[in-house]
Amino acid sequence: MYVFIDESGDPGFKVERGSSPIFVTSMVIFDTAEDANQATKEISALRGRxxxxxxxxxxxxxxxxxxxxxxxxxxxxxxTRYVVVQKNLIYSDALRTVKDSFYKFFVRNMMQHDGGALVRAKVVIDGSGDRQFKRAFRSYLRKHIDADCVRKVDLKDSVKDPLVQLADMTAGAIARSYRQDRADSNRWRSALYRAGKIENVWEFR
Structure with a gap:
């Protein structure tokens, strides 16, 4: 099993100064290496076209x-599976003030509340940060995620991985669906739904 994770939005809480009111993490799941390889080729070709x-x-x-x-x-x-965070419902000081804690917490929660979807998965997470952050993040996930669910965690720059880009696009589609100020807010979430790609959307409370 191969899983690719990315997010839409930011961990900031100064919404009136430009922080996003919504934060979404997306988990894209492939059952086999062949499925993942097929998608990599198709998305790379699509980007070229x-x-x-x-x-x-x-x-x-x-x-x-x-x-x-x-x-x-x-x-x-x-x-795909998602966690949607409406920031006005978050009161934890740690989550509101420490960006790394916010990001790690919700990625962890998405992986822990997987509905049994993860089985010995190789997980790739968007991560272009420094080496120390990557090492700390992998250690954090190993501590909290059952080894029977996840066998390996890698962090990769999305530019180099079309399937992390797929996670970005799906996260963005879900996040846009919460934008009441946009006439097309539900356009791309509906496209995913019609294609049967949405397994779960968990609105964090």
Whole structure:
């Protein structure tokens, strides 16, 4: 099993100064290496056809690119799970003030509350931070996640991994669905739903 994780939004709580009101973590799941390899090839080819450089990023993509992306991945063999955090419901001082704690906590919770989805999974998480953070993050997950669920955790720069880009795009689609100020808010979440790709959306309370 192969799992790819990314997020939409930021860990900041100064929403009135530009922090995102919503934070979403996305987990994209492939049952086999063959399924993951197929998706890697298809998404790389799609990026070439759409002339997207250097990578797919939901928040940097035009509407037409988003439409083409979600149509292009609709038949690929994956499923997704999410945690949605509405920041106005978070009162923990640690989560509100320590960015690393916020990020680690919700990635961990998504992996722990997996509904039995993770079985000896190799997990790849978007991570372009410094070596010390990566080492600490892997140690944190090993401490909290059952070894029967996760056998290995890697952190990779999304530019180098099309499947982390898939996690970014799906996280962005779910996050956009909470934007009541956008007429197209549910457009790409609905595309994922119609394709049967959404296994669970957990709204954290």
């Amino acid at each position: 759409l002339r997207v450089k250097p990578e797919f990023k939901f928040n940097k993509s035009h509407r037409a690119v988003r439409d083409a992306f979600f149509e292009g991945v609709s038949d690929l063999p994956f499923r």
